Amino acid sequence: MREDEYRPMEIAYYPGCSLHASSELYDIQCKLVFNKLGLELKEIEDWNCCGATGASKTNEFLSIALPARNLGLADATGLPEIVIPCSSCYSRTLVSQKRLSSDATLKEAINAELGHKIKGQIKVSSILEVLRPKVDSGEIAGKVIKKLTGLKPACYYGCLLTRFPIDIDVPDNVENPQGMELVCNAIGAEPIDWSYKTDCCGASASVNDAEQSQLLMSRIFKDATARGANCLVTTCPLCQMNVDAYQDEVGEKYGIDKRMPVYFITELIGLSMGIDPVAMQVDRHFVDAMGLLKELNLI
Amino acid sequence: MTSSVLKYEASVSKPLVEEVMSRSGQNLQSCYQCRRCAAGCPVGEETGVTPDRLIRMVLVGDKEAALNNYLVWKCVACYTCGTRCPNNIQTARITETLKQMSKEAHLKPLAPRIADFHNAFMTSTRHLGRFNELETVAIYETKTMLKELAKVNLKAMFDEMMNQAKLGAAMTKKKRMHFDLDRVKNLSEIKALYKKSKGR
Numbered sequence: 447m448r449e450d451e452y453r454p455m456e457i458a459y460y461p462g463c464s465l466h467a468s469s470e471l472y473d474i475q476c477k478l479v480f481n482k483l484g485l486e487l488k489e490i491e492d493w494n495c496c497g498a499t500g501a502s503k504t505n506e507f508l509s510i511a512l513p514a515r516n517l518g519l520a521d522a523t524g525l526p527e528i529v530i531p532c533s534s535c536y537s538r539t540l541v542s543q544k545r546l547s548s549d550a551t552l553k554e555a556i557n558a559e560l561g562h563k564i565k566g567q568i569k570v571s572s573i574l575e576v577l578r579p580k581v582d583s584g585e586i587a588g589k590v591i592k593k594l595t596g597l598k599p600a601c602y603y604g605c606l607l608t609r610f611p612i613d614i615d616v617p618d619n620v621e622n623p624q625g626m627e628l629v630c631n632a633i634g635a636e637p638i639d640w641s642y643k644t645d646c647c648g649a650s651a652s653v654n655d656a657e658q659s660q661l662l663m664s665r666i667f668k669d670a671t672a673r674g675a676n677c678l679v680t681t682c683p684l685c686q687m688n689v690d691a692y693q694d695e696v697g698e699k700y701g702i703d704k705r706m707p708v709y710f711i712t713e714l715i716g717l718s719m720g721i722d723p724v725a726m727q728v729d730r731h732f733v734d735a736m737g738l739l740k741e742l743n744l745i
Numbered sequence: 746m747t748s749s750v751l752k753y754e755a756s757v758s759k760p761l762v763e764e765v766m767s768r769s770g771q772n773l774q775s776c777y778q779c780r781r782c783a784a785g786c787p788v789g790e791e792t793g794v795t796p797d798r799l800i801r802m803v804l805v806g807d808k809e810a811a812l813n814n815y816l817v818w819k820c821v822a823c824y825t826c827g828t829r830c831p832n833n834i835q836t837a838r839i840t841e842t843l844k845q846m847s848k849e850a851h852l853k854p855l856a857p858r859i860a861d862f863h864n865a866f867m868t869s870t871r872h873l874g875r876f877n878e879l880e881t882v883a884i885y886e887t888k889t890m891l892k893e894l895a896k897v898n899l900k901a902m903f904d905e906m907m908n909q910a911k912l913g914a915a916m917t918k919k920k921r922m923h924f925d926l927d928r929v930k931n932l933s934e935i936k937a938l939y940k941k942s943k944g945r
Contacts, residue, residue: 463876467923468916494874494929499822500866502841504848506768507942508867515934559937609824611835620828646787646823653882654862655819656908662787662821691915730919 457576458520458528458568459487462535462683463495469532469683471727475712476531476573478726482589482719483580487529490519496538499650502611511556513542517570518562527569529576531712533682534649536572537606543570544612572607573681573711574625575617586632590718593634596742599709600675601626601637602666603644604685620644626679626711633718640673642666647688663689664700671704677738678708686710690732707735717744758806765803765811769842775832776800782826782836792816796826796836803839812847816840818856861888871939874929879922882909 457480465473480487497505497512516539520528530536546553547566557563580586608620618625621644630637645666648659666689670678680686690708697705713726713735723745728735739745766773776797783795792815794802802811811817820840827835847854854860865884869877886909893901916922929935 466927467878468921492930494935495870495876500863503844503863504867505942507945511938559934605823609828611824611838646821648821650862651821654858658788658791730921732915732919
């Protein structure tokens with residue numbers, strides 16, 4: 447191979463169930479954007495559900511064992527790092543890896559059932575952990591062909607990017623994370639400062655405890671509106687689904703007039719780098735996400 | 746709370762405290778009731794029980810209250826309490842433990858819809874190895890509907906149907922609904938893990 451021949455760096459990839467279903471657009475965007483950044487996502491073979499909150503609430507063993515099987519598959523790729531865009535999958539996988547690093551008996555019990563044994567050496571990264579060095583190095587800013595001027599996102603992190611049920615070193619400020627703001631600044635957007643960036647949207651409570659989750663979401667919308675945001679941006683498919691699909695209902699119920707598109711961080715990066723919005727399925731949001739971009743002359 | 750610190754019996758509280766501490770991995774005894782967790786709990790206002798109160802219930806040996814309160818069910822696992830606790834107690838781990846204990850004690854869930862949802866999620870995941878949105882909602886709605894039907898609560902049935910229909914229609918319109926069956930090939934490994942989880 448010639449030295450100057452372009453060769454993307456490979457990174458293992460766990461999409462998780464949402465990105466293969468209702469949030470397929472996020473899967474598509476991740477692949478397109480990472481490709482632009484010279485990273486090839488290698489989806490791990492035959493992955494399973496991480497168990498999410500369902501397992502941790504009902505079955506301690508499975509909450510560790512289900513992500514452990516994926517970790518075994520990820521370790522088998524021989525790659526040094528795996529990126530997990532969904533916050534819940536990321537959190538559960540990291541918790542499983544950390545727990546098994548200090549519980550040899552449990553690790554042995556789980557490994558006994560697995561074709562690909564968990565070794566535990568792969569680095570588990572959120573999407574922001576992969577993007578951050580590329581912001582710091584100027585690589586992202588260098589690839590921007592259209593600055594997202596006028597876009598004022600409220601960066602919404604939700605719970606699981608910075609808070610874990612066990613001791614884990616979080617590579618950002620826990621109460622006031624900045625990773626997404628740094629990405630937004632690098633692509634010319636103007637993120638606002640606000641108070642509800644790490645508050646909970648209710649997650650699956652939107653289905654099984656609607657009143658509770660709608661109350662939580664109303665606080666998020668009220669603050670984002672009051673601080674002058676014109677959109678929300680997130681990295682979590684469950685947060686995205688909730689604050690997008692229920693925004694109308696919550697707005698009507700709590701007297702909030704403003705509706706804001708809820709972007710994934712990937713579609714904003716993609717737009718700034720000239721990726722076609724329709725190819726990224728930006729038109730598949732519940733609150734219209736194309737209108738604001740047209741209004742601001744960004745597409 | 747049905748009993749209080751005034752009725753404290755070490756012989757009653759000790760086994761409960763020990764079980765919850767060992768299963769959740771949390772040192773409940775280091776709680777000094779500063780209530781930072783309570784201030785940050787997003788559901789505390791609605792449940793009437795905040796994480797500090799829950800810890801207290803366990804410490805005074807009030808098993809009935811500890812296994813049977815709304816916080817155990819409505820906790821959204823946001824982990825704010827544990828992140829802010831000066832003594833590093835993860836109350837969300839405690840609610841998880843208490844919920845599992847409540848299930849083992851065959852107590853009727855205070856929030857049956859939440860219990861049914863988590864069970865439907867785990868059933869669907871065992872079946873396919875991956876979470877299937879349609880299957881999970883179908884199992885969950887069937888259980889919810891049958892319960893409302895038994896109570897002849899037609900209004901609740903109608904509301905539930907309308908809500909799901911609204912979301913379903915919006916998802917279909919935005920092409921966010923997926924009908925293909927995404928499943929794990931090596932399902933025997935998943936089944937083996939489920940089997941092993943029983944009796945643990």
